[in-house]
Amino acid sequence: MTTQTLVAEIKKKKSFLCIGLDIDLEKIPPHLLSVEDPIFEFNKSIIDATHHLCVAYKPNTAFYEAYGLKGWSSLEKTIRYLNKNYPDIFTIADAKRGDIGNTSSMYAKAFFEDLKFDAITVAPYMGKDSVEPFLAFQNKHTILLALTSNAGAFDFQTKKINEKEVYKHVLETSKSWKNSDKLMYVVGATKAEYFKEIRKIVPHSFLLVPGVGAQGGSLQEVCKYGLNENIGLLINSSRGIIYASKNKDFAEKAAFAAGVLQHEMEPFI
Numbered sequence: 001m002t003t004q005t006l007v008a009e010i011k012k013k014k015s016f017l018c019i020g021l022d023i024d025l026e027k028i029p030p031h032l033l034s035v036e037d038p039i040f041e042f043n044k045s046i047i048d049a050t051h052h053l054c055v056a057y058k059p060n061t062a063f064y065e066a067y068g069l070k071g072w073s074s075l076e077k078t079i080r081y082l083n084k085n086y087p088d089i090f091t092i093a094d095a096k097r098g099d100i101g102n103t104s105s106m107y108a109k110a111f112f113e114d115l116k117f118d119a120i121t122v123a124p125y126m127g128k129d130s131v132e133p134f135l136a137f138q139n140k141h142t143i144l145l146a147l148t149s150n151a152g153a154f155d156f157q158t159k160k161i162n163e164k165e166v167y168k169h170v171l172e173t174s175k176s177w178k179n180s181d182k183l184m185y186v187v188g189a190t191k192a193e194y195f196k197e198i199r200k201i202v203p204h205s206f207l208l209v210p211g212v213g214a215q216g217g218s219l220q221e222v223c224k225y226g227l228n229e230n231i232g233l234l235i236n237s238s239r240g241i242i243y244a245s246k247n248k249d250f251a252e253k254a255a256f257a258a259g260v261l262q263h264e265m266e267p268f269i
């Protein structure tokens with residue numbers, strides 16, 4: 001998907017919500033556990049109930065890899081279902097990959113060519129040659145971890161090298177890489193006070209913002225400095241939406257929780 005299509009969808013739906021599909025079999029309604037593929041059935045119900053309220057879905061691959069081949073098959077069925085039934089939805093594989101160049105190329109093929117995701121999250125730690133293979137794919141997006149939502153972000157990301165924080169080096173240096181127009185960045189909602197500085201370095205880029213909901217980040221605080229001329233934000237909530245209920249009404253309750261966030265977003269669009 002192109003960035004222009006994503007922006008048009010945001011304006012059409014009056015939403016920049018991304019719903020995280022982080023499926024834990026211990027958290028889904030028990031009645032689903034007896035069907036053949038509980039993860040896919042759960043995802044399908046959540047997607048059908050919420051697709052009009054969001055512009056993106058983000059399965060975190062860890063939640064599928066944890067269930068082995070069955071989990072990977074559920075992930076594959078989920079992305080195929082999304083691409084077939086809701087082609088205007090932006091799909092993000094939250095896989096946090098990145099390795100030496102030829103290995104990164106294989107990761108990119110797996111997620112962009114085989115699974116046909118629109119975007120993948122990538123760790124910047126191994127540098128330019130580990131990220132550029134992802135950027136070689138047309139109409140695909142690479143979402144680089146810049147300033148993450150967890151407490152451990154302060155271990156390295158905010159430490160200074162040559163008087164500049166590491167996350168700022170990530171933002172600035174990556175701008176010089178080939179096809180850097182395909183880059184987006186992860187910035188945690190729990191780090192709202194950093195958005196002003198971040199927007200000075202990447203004013204036009206999209207930011208994927210996890211941390212609203214279960215992690216306590218504030219949508220309003222993020223929007224204060226995070227928005228740009230194209231909205232430029234994808235606000236993610238996973239547990240806060242998909243586990244709104246453990247009963248048979250789970251999809252309906254997820255839609256209600258998604259609607260609350262979408263409603264908060266409307267005035268910004």
Ligand SMILES: O=c1ccn([C@@H]2O[C@H](COP(=O)(O)O)[C@@H](O)[C@H]2O)c(=O)[nH]1
Pocket residue numbers: 020022060094147148149150186187188210211212213214215236237238239240
């Ligand atoms: O900095 C980061 C990067 C990724 N994540 C991921 O986003 C979701 C958040 O889930 P919630 O249930 O809404 O807390 C999850 O997949 C994380 O691995 C992040 O939280 N922070």
